[in-house]
Structures are given as structure tokens and as C-alpha cells.
Amino acid sequence: MGKTFSRIAVAGAAVATVFAGTVSTAQAAEATVLTSNKTISLPGGRGTMTFIDDGDMFQVCDTKADGHGVSGRLIDNSYNEKIYIEDGGDAGCDKKGYDVGQSGSFQMQLSWNGDGYEVKSEWFNE
Known part of the structure; x- marks a missing residue:
């Protein structure tokens, strides 16, 4: 037994x-259908890129005073760049709006302008 x-x-x-x-x-x-904000971050605290769901805003922040900025891109599933945002050398973060919607898929890409190191989000829509 x-x-x-x-x-x-x-x-x-x-x-x-x-x-x-x-x-x-x-x-x-x-998880690829976003219902809230989404943030990706560069290692070493160098910067962040955030999708702000309320208003479909994208914010890029250079978070380390190292003489290099950061660059954020939003691309669609055909690899067309929809927005490009740079931040660095000034106070605060930079923002741009883009209506993601429910048709198609998008990806955030964040690069450190020092050596081009890049992080990417998963593909998403609303």
C-alpha cells in the first residue's frame, strides 16, 4: 500500500x-499585450526606457553621469523606426508620444551611446 x-x-x-x-x-x-507601463533598463544603471500606457508616451532617461547619453527607439514588426529619443547632458528625461494601438507589434530598444550596448523589450501591443 x-x-x-x-x-x-x-x-x-x-x-x-x-x-x-x-x-x-x-x-x-x-504577456505581450500590455495593460500597464513597461520599462527596460541598461546594465550598470546607465539608463531606462519606459512605455507609459496612459497616453502612449515613451520616456528615455540617462541615469548615469558618465559623459555618454542613451538612445531609445520604438520599432514595428516590419522593423520600421516609429520614434527615436535621445537623452543625456541635461536634467530630466526626454519623452515622445506614439499610439501603439492593437494592430501590429512593437519593440522598445535602448542603447548606451558609449559603446552601443543595447537592450530590447519583448514584442508588444495594447
Whole structure:
């Protein structure tokens, strides 16, 4: 009886693990539809790019006084640049608006102007 119970427990755990993996995969696919703000960051605290859902604003911030700025781009799924924003050498962050909408997919790309190191968001829309 003890071995049977152990086998049932192991089988149940395996089924639960497979089910949890399926739920996580489904949630990841849905994560590309944004319902709130989204931020990507360069390593070393060099800068950020934020999609502000309320008003569809994109904000780029140079967060490290190192003599180099940062550049942010929004591209569509055909790799057309929709906006370009630079920040650095002044106080505050720079912003531009772009209506992302629900048709098509977009990606944010943020680069450090010192060596061109770049980070990218996942593809998203609203």
C-alpha cells in the first residue's frame, strides 16, 4: 500500500508540473499585450526606457553621469523606426508620444551611446 501511495503521489506531482508549465507558457504568450507601463533598463544603471500606457508616451532617461547619453527607439514588426529619443547632458528625461494601438507589434530598444550596448523589450501591443 505504501509503494502504491508513493507512485500515485509521484504521478500526481508530474501531472501538476506539466500543467503548471502549460499555464506558464499560456501566460507568457498573453504577456505581450500590455495593460500597464513597461520599462527596460541598461546594465550598470546607465539608463531606462519606459512605455507609459496612459497616453502612449515613451520616456528615455540617462541615469548615469558618465559623459555618454542613451538612445531609445520604438520599432514595428516590419522593423520600421516609429520614434527615436535621445537623452543625456541635461536634467530630466526626454519623452515622445506614439499610439501603439492593437494592430501590429512593437519593440522598445535602448542603447548606451558609449559603446552601443543595447537592450530590447519583448514584442508588444495594447
